[in-house]
Amino acid sequence: MMRQILFVLVVGLCGIAVLTGFGLWQLQRLEWKEGLIAEAEAMIVLDPVPLPVAPGPARDRYRAVEVEGRFTGAEAHVLTSTREWGPGFLVIAAFLTADGRPIMVERGYVPETAKTAPRPPGPARVTGNLHWPEDITSATPAPDPARGIWFGRDLDSLAAHLGTEPILVVARSPTGQGVQPVPVTAVFRNNHLGYAVQWFGLAIVWAGMTLAYLWRITRREG
Structure with missing residues (x-):
């Protein structure tokens, strides 16, 4: 019985650790993505400068x-x-x-x-x-x-x-002739919070399943 309990505990704790780790990683990605969005939004509203000689997306987007x-x-x-x-x-x-x-x-x-x-x-x-x-x-x-x-x-x-x-x-300002400007906005896919919630939810479910299995073992042996 003890060997069964230890096995289930090890598997359960490892699963919880892995799933929680994925959730924490997504929170880190969320912080990184929010930093990118803030940086892009700040660049959009800066005072305009002359057109760079060789603009590139990595340095000059927005x-x-x-x-x-x-x-x-x-x-x-x-x-x-x-x-x-x-x-x-x-x-x-x-x-x-x-x-x-x-x-x-x-x-x-x-x-x-x-x-x-x-x-x-x-x-x-x-x-x-x-x-x-x-x-x-x-x-x-x-x-x-x-x-x-x-x-x-x-x-x-x-x-x-x-x-x-x-x-x-x-x-970002009208150029006349009946054309309505559509100023650029910082567009980034940012689903990391939702992914983090999913991973943490799976960790909770895994923990619940582990406890339920341990309870069944103890009930059966009792």
């Missing part, structure tokens, strides 16, 4: 920038939908900076009926944030360049279509 130059008139449109305005498109426009760099500016939202509305080229100063969106998945349909329609912000594909560098500035 960096506030200001660019001066002109819209060339070339556009691509990314299918979207918002709670406030319903279905429509994000206008991705080719922009030539004052020092001659062709980049992309996400001007914002237009309704479906305004997709082909005239937005002629012209000078502009844009304040916004550098962004490398991660909204392309294996289920995202291929773009339709002939109609200028994309189903996700694939920077390489959009840049090739518009003849620009794969650099995107998301406008």
Whole structure:
């Protein structure tokens, strides 16, 4: 009987330790992710700086920038939908900076009926944030360049279509011509608290099962 009890205790305690360890690890991941979110949110609202020479996602994601130059008139449109305005498109426009760099500016939202509305080229100063969106998945349909329609912000594909560098500035103030800006927000998957609760819940269940099994052993032997 004692050997059975010891075996169940060892298995039970090991299981509880492992499951609790996973829960604690998820809490550590939660703290790390919240730190990333806070850092990104702080960068979004900083005073804008000139466009870096060679921006990259690891260093410059969400960096506030200001660019001066002109819209060339070339556009691509990314299918979207918002709670406030319903279905429509994000206008991705080719922009030539004052020092001659062709980049992309996400001007914002237009309704479906305004997709082909005239937005002629012209000078502009844009304040916004550098962004490398991660909204392309294996289920995202291929773009339709002939109609200028994309189903996700694939920077390489959009840049090739518009003849620009794969650099995107998301406008945070209006750029005119009926386009409603949709400022960038810090988007991170942060399910770690839910995962921690699940692991701790499993540890409690494991402990309950261990106690129940020990009770059955003692009852049977008694």
